[in-house]
Amino acid sequence: MFDPSSGSQTRDLTPGILPNGLFWTMALPDNAFRIRRKGRVARLKLRNLPLVESFQFGSGQAIAAKVSMDLLWYAAGDFIERGEGAAADPTSPAAFTGHFAEAGCAGWISGSETGFAFESGELTAEAFFAEMGEERNGVFLS
């Protein structure tokens, strides 16, 4: 979250970083994510998911927080082959292979922590980018 007058970041809600380096990624509750229409529609619904509030990226601070969200992805085009698979260096951003469609995404997010809560209006991916599709990487490339 950013203060609109200063542009400064005021909130940073994430799952944290695991000791093995897994970045801001966590297991989701059963039934939180649904894929429909042969992968052309997907929905994520989370309620009171516990996260860590660090206020700013890399601040070192951490307090308990929780978020809820309801997001819908919908494919806006054809599925196109992406990635270079095993031909790419394993550390390359292209070290995967998949079929992705550019997508729209819309929904809302709310959150709360001690002393603060927020609720969004409709959020969309229109200002940047969204995509969805099947992929494989790592050992699944061989």
Add this chain to the structure above:
Amino acid sequence: MSANGQGEHLSSSLPKITRRQLLAGAGAAAVAGSIGLAQPAAAESTMRGGASALPVPSPIPGGIDAPPVGFIHWFLPGPTDAMTPFLSLPGFGLDVEPSTLTNFKGFTTFAVISGQATGSDGKTYNVEFDVRVMDGEYVAEDGSHQYGTFGFL
């Protein structure tokens, strides 16, 4: 110390830890025992149909340097001529890994969503969220094959 509606102090119902127990170094075990977290004789003894968790996935090997955190296992798919609206991060391109898990095969969604949110302080904030879901098979850090759904939030 707190009190219930009948005027009784609830602290009187809590287990008592003596100063002697703490100073003797048995305090940790005594406290753990008093709040129901006694050391199990074996790992299996804690799994009485209660807590369970998916084995940990491994992160993608690549990533970027992101001060002050350091190296992060993350890439940002998106057009190279586009930037996220508030963090102003440039897209890395479209042949860019959206997953944060390696040894993964499945369905992935990615979006940077943005807009505004109203805070409990009455202020309106600009918000930007990078949200991803990885749903499918993965080889966990322990080498086991698993199925799960993970969110990058």
